[in-house]
Amino acid sequence: MKKIDVVATATIYEDVSELPSDVQTLMNKAVEARNQAYAPYSKFKVGAALLLENNQVILGSNQENAAYPSGMCAERVAIWKAGSDYPGVKVKQLVITASSTNTKVDRPVGPCGACRQTLSEYEINQKEPIEIYFMGEVGKVVKTASLLSLLPFSFDSTYL
Numbered sequence: 095m096k097k098i099d100v101v102a103t104a105t106i107y108e109d110v111s112e113l114p115s116d117v118q119t120l121m122n123k124a125v126e127a128r129n130q131a132y133a134p135y136s137k138f139k140v141g142a143a144l145l146l147e148n149n150q151v152i153l154g155s156n157q158e159n160a161a162y163p164s165g166m167c168a169e170r171v172a173i174w175k176a177g178s179d180y181p182g183v184k185v186k187q188l189v190i191t192a193s194s195t196n197t198k199v200d201r202p203v204g205p206c207g208a209c210r211q212t213l214s215e216y217e218i219n220q221k222e223p224i225e226i227y228f229m230g231e232v233g234k235v236v237k238t239a240s241l242l243s244l245l246p247f248s249f250d251s252t253y254l
């Protein structure tokens with residue numbers, strides 16, 4: 095028996111103004127997406143912006159449904175748009191922001207577990223890491239250098 099450390103490294107920016115300017119631009123797009131979210135039930139709006147290697151930017155926002163589990167997260171809306179419209183084109187960066195009319199979201203909002211699982215398959219297939227930046231509406235921004243760093247011991251197609 096042995097114990098191992100599973101280490102995830104993240105960079106913390108104090109706020110958006112510390113981000114590289116190209117990432118700030120992408121964050122502005124994620125805010126645009128967030129504003130278009132359909133979240134009448136949770137009042138929690140999420141926006142995601144993906145930068146593809148062909149410089150195309152793909153936006154996604156959460157889309158809720160009266161039958162709650164039929165709704166979908168912003169990140170999966172975005173990655174499925176990318177996979178559907180630009181199959182095989184690599185994803186360089188994913189930027190996420192969230193806000194709520196119930197409360198001020200001043201902490202970084204990372205992708206949920208199901209989104210991490212979904213995104214991981216794209217990262218594995220493209221054989222290049224996807225940089226992820228996530229924040230709330232204001233405040234700190236977290237950057238991780240890859241998706242898999244957010245998902246240790248992940249399940250993938252090699253088990254099948």
Ligand code: THU
Binds near residue numbers: 136156165166
């Ligand atoms: N949501 C996302 O869009 N992304 C996440 O990673 C977490 C949660 C959405 C789903 C739902 O519409 C609302 O936020 C509240 O859970």
